[in-house]
């Protein structure tokens with residue numbers, strides 16, 4: 686065995702993670718946006734995501750009472766607006782108009798998606814779990830919206846075009862370099878070479 690780890694105070698130090706803009710609304714009321722870093726993919730079938738939200742957030746009661754939330758993925762062009770939505774409360778400001786963001790209706794949902802974001806996942810809440818500091822909202826993805834310009838000829842989403850950002854304990858990062866792909870460790874040499882060329 687090599688040297689042991691240094692043990693520090695336990696914390697949920699998972700990184701990097703996406704930071705997303707979650708839009709929410711009660712039927713007939715003004716929508717709000719809250720920035721969330723504690724978001725996750727939790728199931729494939731049915732497709733499910735989670736968000737963890739502190740009770741004191743203005744958005745918390747909107748999500749709890751409406752039973753829905755819309756996760757908007759964030760590209761570099763939306764980064765500043767995302768940061769703003771994470772430091773200002775909808776109690777005090779209209780975050781859509783503060784950054785000129787466009788609310789776009791989502792079929793079957795009161796909450797709009799954010800028209801400028803590359804992709805959205807509209808989720809119906811199935812479970813709310815009180816954890817301590819945060820409440821965990823689990824939701825089934827009922828609508829998935831993608832900017833048409835991000836789809837390639839084969840109908841796949843071109844994530845490179847979306848210029849998604851990552852969050853790493855206080856700082857935001859661009860995703861830059863493709864290092865590999867799912868299964869590349871066991872790919873045949875010709876497949877590896879071709880795919881890596883495509884990805885560069």
Ligand SMILES: Cc1cc2nc3c(=O)[nH]c(=O)nc-3n(C[C@H](O)[C@H](O)[C@H](O)COP(=O)(O)O)c2cc1C
Nearest residue numbers: 720721722723738739742743744771772773774775
């Ligand atoms: C990068 C970033 C990540 C954040 N992640 C979370 C989170 O996961 N859960 C949460 O409750 N608040 C999180 N916040 C804080 C809220 O976004 C912030 O308190 C916001 O102003 C609440 O808005 P609201 O009062 O309109 O709901 C985050 C803020 C930033 C800037």
